[in-house]
Amino acid sequence: MARHKGRGLATIEYPTGMNQSGDLTQSWIKLKHDGRVDVLSGTVDIGNGSKTAHRQIVAAALGVPVDWVTVDVSDTDASPWDTGTFASRCTFIGGNAVKIAAERVRERVLEIAGKMLEIDPADLTIEEGVVFARGAPETNISVSDVAHAATWQLGGELISGTGTFVKPFAKILDQETGRIDRDPHAALSYGASVAEIEVDDETGEVRVERFIEAYDIGYAINPTIVEGQIQGGTVMGLGLALLEASYPYYPSPEHRGADFASYMAPSMVDLPQIDFLCLENPSVEGPFGAKACGEMANNGQGPSVAAAIHDAVGVWVTELPLTPERVLRALEKKAAGEDAPRVDGKWVIFDEELSINAVGAPDADVKFTFDPF
Amino acid sequence: MKITVNGAEHELASPPLTSLLNALRDELNVTGPKVGCQGGNCGTCTVLVDGEPRRSCLLPLAMVDGAEVTTIEGLGTPKRMHPMQAAFHFYYGSQCGFCAPGMITASVALLERNPNPTRKQIQNALGGHICRCTGYVKIIDAVEAVARGESFDGAELTRSRGGEATPKGASA
Ligand code: FES
Numbered sequence: 001m002a003r004h005k006g007r008g009l010a011t012i013e014y015p016t017g018m019n020q021s022g023d024l025t026q027s028w029i030k031l032k033h034d035g036r037v038d039v040l041s042g043t044v045d046i047g048n049g050s051k052t053a054h055r056q057i058v059a060a061a062l063g064v065p066v067d068w069v070t071v072d073v074s075d076t077d078a079s080p081w082d083t084g085t086f087a088s089r090c091t092f093i094g095g096n097a098v099k100i101a102a103e104r105v106r107e108r109v110l111e112i113a114g115k116m117l118e119i120d121p122a123d124l125t126i127e128e129g130v131v132f133a134r135g136a137p138e139t140n141i142s143v144s145d146v147a148h149a150a151t152w153q154l155g156g157e158l159i160s161g162t163g164t165f166v167k168p169f170a171k172i173l174d175q176e177t178g179r180i181d182r183d184p185h186a187a188l189s190y191g192a193s194v195a196e197i198e199v200d201d202e203t204g205e206v207r208v209e210r211f212i213e214a215y216d217i218g219y220a221i222n223p224t225i226v227e228g229q230i231q232g233g234t235v236m237g238l239g240l241a242l243l244e245a246s247y248p249y250y251p252s253p254e255h256r257g258a259d260f261a262s263y264m265a266p267s268m269v270d271l272p273q274i275d276f277l278c279l280e281n282p283s284v285e286g287p288f289g290a291k292a293c294g295e296m297a298n299n300g301q302g303p304s305v306a307a308a309i310h311d312a313v314g315v316w317v318t319e320l321p322l323t324p325e326r327v328l329r330a331l332e333k334k335a336a337g338e339d340a341p342r343v344d345g346k347w348v349i350f351d352e353e354l355s356i357n358a359v360g361a362p363d364a365d366v367k368f369t370f371d372p373f
Numbered sequence: 374m375k376i377t378v379n380g381a382e383h384e385l386a387s388p389p390l391t392s393l394l395n396a397l398r399d400e401l402n403v404t405g406p407k408v409g410c411q412g413g414n415c416g417t418c419t420v421l422v423d424g425e426p427r428r429s430c431l432l433p434l435a436m437v438d439g440a441e442v443t444t445i446e447g448l449g450t451p452k453r454m455h456p457m458q459a460a461f462h463f464y465y466g467s468q469c470g471f472c473a474p475g476m477i478t479a480s481v482a483l484l485e486r487n488p489n490p491t492r493k494q495i496q497n498a499l500g501g502h503i504c505r506c507t508g509y510v511k512i513i514d515a516v517e518a519v520a521r522g523e524s525f526d527g528a529e530l531t532r533s534r535g536g537e538a539t540p541k542g543a544s545a
């Protein structure tokens with residue numbers, strides 16, 4: 001019996017949102033008569049932090065302090081449309097929607113302030129809740145006063161703005177070559193995961209000692225939330241790598257974990273050391289250059305742990321989770337000389353056409369025949 | 374059956390085999406403790422019974438007659454948070470928040486028993502509490518901060534990029 005140490009690397013690429021499905025978010029912002037800002041958005045925060053991020057985006061795009069902004073996502077019946085909280089789309093797609101709405105509100109505030117100050121709105125800007133003339137900050141009026149005047153003196157206007165963000169479908173321009181009319185994805189995030197592990201060749205048990213994670217996230221609107229997404233994703237990825245099998249005998253539902261004692265999610269006791277770094281390589285379309293950092297944070301750990309097992313004991317286990325049973329079976333085969341260690345992993349052919357149809361393109365003409373090779 | 378919940382005494386009408394969790398939530402409308410698994414596996418229903426952390430889903434009322442129960446509501450309010458609640462807030466130890474009622478009550482009990490736990494001891498003490506969101510790191514950070522005596526009185530309870538509240542590119 002011996003313990004073997006190993007190290008493995010996996011890289012990932014993650015397309016932000018579900019760009020090919022007409023995935024849209026709408027939002028509506030109203031500026032109340034006291035200058036405080038109400039954001040109605042369909043994007044529900046399930047703990048991913050989008051509410052906080054949207055608050056910051058609106059505050060920045062409008063030019064008011066963050067604590068003037070309230071984001072209300074309490075009732076999806078009354079809110080504008082949002083496709084849902086999934087596929088790392090909230091900050092990117094929802095964030096763009098609130099940013100566009102905030103920019104419209106800003107434009108209207110500048111117009112009204114321009115009239116009040118008798119200055120061309122193009123020469124005005126807003127910072128920290130104050131509208132002022134560029135180069136002449138002594139000529140100013142607060143956003144609250146503008147909103148108050150709009151409501152009580154200038155005819156009762158409710159200053160508001162709506163915003164929608166959608167990445168339109170790509171259309172085939174040339175059937176022969178498969179050339180399409182726009183990028184199929186709005187932003188691609190990149191990531192890498194390194195696993196340092198120990199394998200017990202008698203029990204087949206794998207213990208992860210450390211993960212080193214690196215992500216290109218475009219721009220971290222709220223770095224603390226990004227950290228939380230990466231740490232949470234890494235531990236979820238640890239579960240997918242070693243513990244969690246929702247259908248152990250897929251497609252048969254037999255022996256499915258029925259509670260947390262049989263479907264094992266990682267606990268604090270399993271926690272490895274997690275080191276990570278973020279690269280900010282801004283995207284063209286994301287709010288303030290942001291990309292996505294939710295789902296991709298749990299994609300790399302399965303393959304990086306599998307690669308580390310190969311590094312440690314020379315076998316490829318090509319099915320997740322990497323349970324002691326699977327590791328031992330692979331070791332047995334290797335000892336019997338039956339299965340030469342695979343160095344090329346497992347090829348998965350991605351069927352673009354099937355994938356596009358599966359996400360429900362409404363236009364039957366949309367066929368994607370682009371061949372990456 | 375009588376129990377005291379967060380300082381208020383209650384005469385309960387629920388039958389004696391009702392779980393404390395259901396009695397708290399359904400009869401007394403104290404919904405801080407969450408219904409996770411109802412089988413003792415997740416920890417989110419944890420409350421303090423006479424100061425000890427207990428899984429309220431596993432406790433029939435008959436076993437807590439006369440007891441003093443403290444739930445997350447009894448520790449503090451949004452305006453006057455318990456230091457552990459403030460630390461979870463400050464260190465971002467909660468994302469969806471579903472595990473927090475159990476994590477926080479259990480952490481308070483841990484520091485009662487052991488005011489200066491090592492990281493390993495915190496991991497072991499909270500090892501039966503499942504969190505799906507945070508990856509646990511910031512939860513441990515929060516508990517350590519309270520143990521160190523960090524104070525959050527009047528602290529600006531949001532951390533953002535270099536103290537700025539808004540992202541760069543703020544003024545167009
Ligand atoms: S609900 Fe009590 S432990 Fe899960």
Ligand code: FES
Pocket residue numbers: 047466467468469470471472473503504505506507
């Ligand atoms: S914060 Fe979501 S389960 Fe812990």
